[in-house]
Amino acid sequence: MKQNRHIIYSRPAALTGKQMHYCAGCGHSLVHKLLAEVMDELHIQNKTIGVAPVGCAVFAYYYLKCDMSEAPHGRTPAVATGIKRSRPDRIVFSYQGDGDLAAIGMAETIHTANRGENITVIFINNTVYGMTGGQMAPTTLVGQQTPTCPSGRKASTTGCPIRVCELLNTLDRPFYIERTALDGVPGIMKTKKALLTAFKSQLDGKGYSFVEILSPCPTYFRLSPDESLQFVKNELSKHFPVRVFRKEGVSIK
Amino acid sequence: MKHTALKADKERVFMTGNEALAEGAIRAGCRFYFGYPITPQNEIPAYMAKRLPECGGVFIQAESELAAINMVLGASVTGARAMTSSSSPGISLKQEGISYLAGCQLPAVIANIQRGGPGLGSIDPSQGDYFQATKGGGHGDYRTIVLAPISVQEMHTFTIKAFRLADNYRIPVVILADGRLGQMMEPIYLHRGPPPPVPPKPWALTGAKGRKPNWIRSLLVAEGELEKHNYELQTCYRKIAQQETRYEEMYANDCDLLVAAWGTCARIAKGAMMAARARGLKVGLYRPITLWPFPARRLAKIASKAKAILVVEMNCGQMLEDVRMATGGAAKIFFSGYPGGKVPSESDILRVIYGVAKKTKT
Numbered sequence: 001m002k003q004n005r006h007i008i009y010s011r012p013a014a015l016t017g018k019q020m021h022y023c024a025g026c027g028h029s030l031v032h033k034l035l036a037e038v039m040d041e042l043h044i045q046n047k048t049i050g051v052a053p054v055g056c057a058v059f060a061y062y063y064l065k066c067d068m069s070e071a072p073h074g075r076t077p078a079v080a081t082g083i084k085r086s087r088p089d090r091i092v093f094s095y096q097g098d099g100d101l102a103a104i105g106m107a108e109t110i111h112t113a114n115r116g117e118n119i120t121v122i123f124i125n126n127t128v129y130g131m132t133g134g135q136m137a138p139t140t141l142v143g144q145q146t147p148t149c150p151s152g153r154k155a156s157t158t159g160c161p162i163r164v165c166e167l168l169n170t171l172d173r174p175f176y177i178e179r180t181a182l183d184g185v186p187g188i189m190k191t192k193k194a195l196l197t198a199f200k201s202q203l204d205g206k207g208y209s210f211v212e213i214l215s216p217c218p219t220y221f222r223l224s225p226d227e228s229l230q231f232v233k234n235e236l237s238k239h240f241p242v243r244v245f246r247k248e249g250v251s252i253k
Numbered sequence: 254m255k256h257t258a259l260k261a262d263k264e265r266v267f268m269t270g271n272e273a274l275a276e277g278a279i280r281a282g283c284r285f286y287f288g289y290p291i292t293p294q295n296e297i298p299a300y301m302a303k304r305l306p307e308c309g310g311v312f313i314q315a316e317s318e319l320a321a322i323n324m325v326l327g328a329s330v331t332g333a334r335a336m337t338s339s340s341s342p343g344i345s346l347k348q349e350g351i352s353y354l355a356g357c358q359l360p361a362v363i364a365n366i367q368r369g370g371p372g373l374g375s376i377d378p379s380q381g382d383y384f385q386a387t388k389g390g391g392h393g394d395y396r397t398i399v400l401a402p403i404s405v406q407e408m409h410t411f412t413i414k415a416f417r418l419a420d421n422y423r424i425p426v427v428i429l430a431d432g433r434l435g436q437m438m439e440p441i442y443l444h445r446g447p448p449p450p451v452p453p454k455p456w457a458l459t460g461a462k463g464r465k466p467n468w469i470r471s472l473l474v475a476e477g478e479l480e481k482h483n484y485e486l487q488t489c490y491r492k493i494a495q496q497e498t499r500y501e502e503m504y505a506n507d508c509d510l511l512v513a514a515w516g517t518c519a520r521i522a523k524g525a526m527m528a529a530r531a532r533g534l535k536v537g538l539y540r541p542i543t544l545w546p547f548p549a550r551r552l553a554k555i556a557s558k559a560k561a562i563l564v565v566e567m568n569c570g571q572m573l574e575d576v577r578m579a580t581g582g583a584a585k586i587f588f589s590g591y592p593g594g595k596v597p598s599e600s601d602i603l604r605v606i607y608g609v610a611k612k613t614k615t
Contacts, residue, residue: 045461046460046461046463047460049330049331049458049460061470064466066460066461066466067458067460067461067466067467068467068468068469069326069327069357069468070468070471070472071323071326072319072349072350072353075323078320078324078326078327079323079326079330080327081313081324081327082285082323082324082325082326082329082335083327083331083458084327085285085311085327086284086285086311086327086328086331086333086335087459087460090331090459107317108316108319108320108323110316111315111316
């Protein structure tokens with residue numbers, strides 16, 4: 001009997017195994033796992049340096065078995081730039097949420113992409129500031145209720161959700177830009193593939209890679225984990241088209 | 254790291270203070286400069302943009318001062334010697350990053366070629382950022398070493414010293430100069446030796462190969478963790494205060510009136526003091542080289558002998574507060590300030606010295 005038992009899945013070696021602090025159904029824990037799998041598959045765990053954001057994922061270094069630095073809120077790509085320029089042979093990623101990347105850190109986001117820094121930026125878009133209580137983010141949908149837009153986001157006073165992939169795709173230097181959605185198993189598998197492509201292009205020295213991941217935040221969507229996946233699929237994906245925007249440095253129409 | 258020498262190595266060279274500072278950084282082994290344009294320090298990024306690529310280094314004109322200081326942080330976490338420079342309004346923007354550097358115990362060098370403030374102020378020389386540099390500047394319970402040069406030569410040598418201090422104590426070091434020192438030209442001797450030795454940096458992020466992952470962080474939320482960390486920082490600050498406090502004095506043991514000044518003002522006050530002595534007035538000079546740690550103990554000792562102290566600054570009285578605290582009323586204190594971009598002349602200060610001498614009958 002024994003020879004018929006196969007291990008079909010085990011915890012990725014690049015994951016520490018520490019119990020995660022994320023809420024049930026949160027997208028961060030999924031992406032951490034995918035990131036660890038990608039580090040394993042590309043054998044880069046021992047030469048990867050990550051930069052954690054200010055936000056729910058600030059403790060990413062508890063879970064990922066690679067060197068990691070904190071950064072001030074929004075400055076994550078600037079810190080990643082400093083790391084990559086001083087250690088060009090290391091694999092550097094910046095892991096950021098929507099407030100960090102598209103509000104306070106928008107200047108760093110655009111200019112890092114525009115310089116074509118050879119780093120990978122992972123953008124967790126869950127439309128809210130998770131750590132501080134679910135406030136309105138630059139990507140909050142019009143009509144979506146948060147503590148700082150209690151009667152729903154109004155376009156007339158707070159504008160509309162920013163589509164970051166589309167914005168970055170207007171620049172000449174990025175090499176790879178893709179948006180995926182954690183909306184079920186196929187979406188999760190696609191996200192892993194996107195992360196693999198991004199890290200591979202960095203390994204090959206091709207330049208800036210950006211993966212936006214539409215991600216569930218059940219706590220501040222005020223939905224169950226399962227309903228949150230449906231919300232990502234039916235609502236978020238409608239405003240933020242899930243597709244490849246830039247491949248091999250070429251914009252995809 | 255490759256150490257490239259200028260052709261003029263064996264001679265004296267004629268340079269601006271800003272260029273001397275930049276060349277000092279290169280000779281200190283700094284290969285990473287990140288900055289953003291602002292007057293009156295633009296010669297530094299221009300010099301670095303030209304020189305660093307020649308030495309295999311990296312120059313980036315960042316999108317903002319915020320990005321620049323955080324690129325410094327990024328290079329520093331990998332163990333590299335890195336710096337940025339700016340002038341007063343730009344330094345205000347860098348304060349968040351400096352607080353993170355301090356919290357994460359990261360070495361870095363930050364040059365502030367001061368201009369007038371508050372706000373956009375002026376582009377004229379000023380010493381208005383003494384409080385900001387010496388009392389923290391950013392949030393939290395931290396210190397930075399602050400060096401105050403008075404000549405183009407010192408702009409050069411203090412920069413080399415700054416990198417040594419930053420690495421040895423894992424602390425951000427501020428060079429607090431002003432537009433006058435940055436823009437003026439003087440002949441100087443360039444540093445010809447090797448860069449200061451780089452201490453081992455087992456904490457650096459280089460990829461977790463054959464060791465546990467390293468973390469660079471300042472968020473310490475477990476019970477007692479932050480308190481312990483802050484006490485560690487304070488222990489380091491005490492050690493710096495014991496070992497690195499520097500000052501210069503002239504006739505301090507033989508004066509009735511002690512002029513206390515730093516940076517550009519100290520340079521000019523030196524001339525005024527000599528002129529006063531030539532006319533028979535017993536005047537001395539006390540000049541802190543490290544503004545933090547402030548050389549308070551020596552000042553207290555001199556103050557107990559002098560009848561009066563005259564503090565001269567290009568602000569409304571900032572070091573003045575440290576002088577008052579250090580001397581505790583031992584001598585009568587007078588102040589002469591120039592807060593509007595005017596640099597006092599030797600005769601301006603001499604006039605004030607006469608006035609104080611008359612009032613105190615020294």
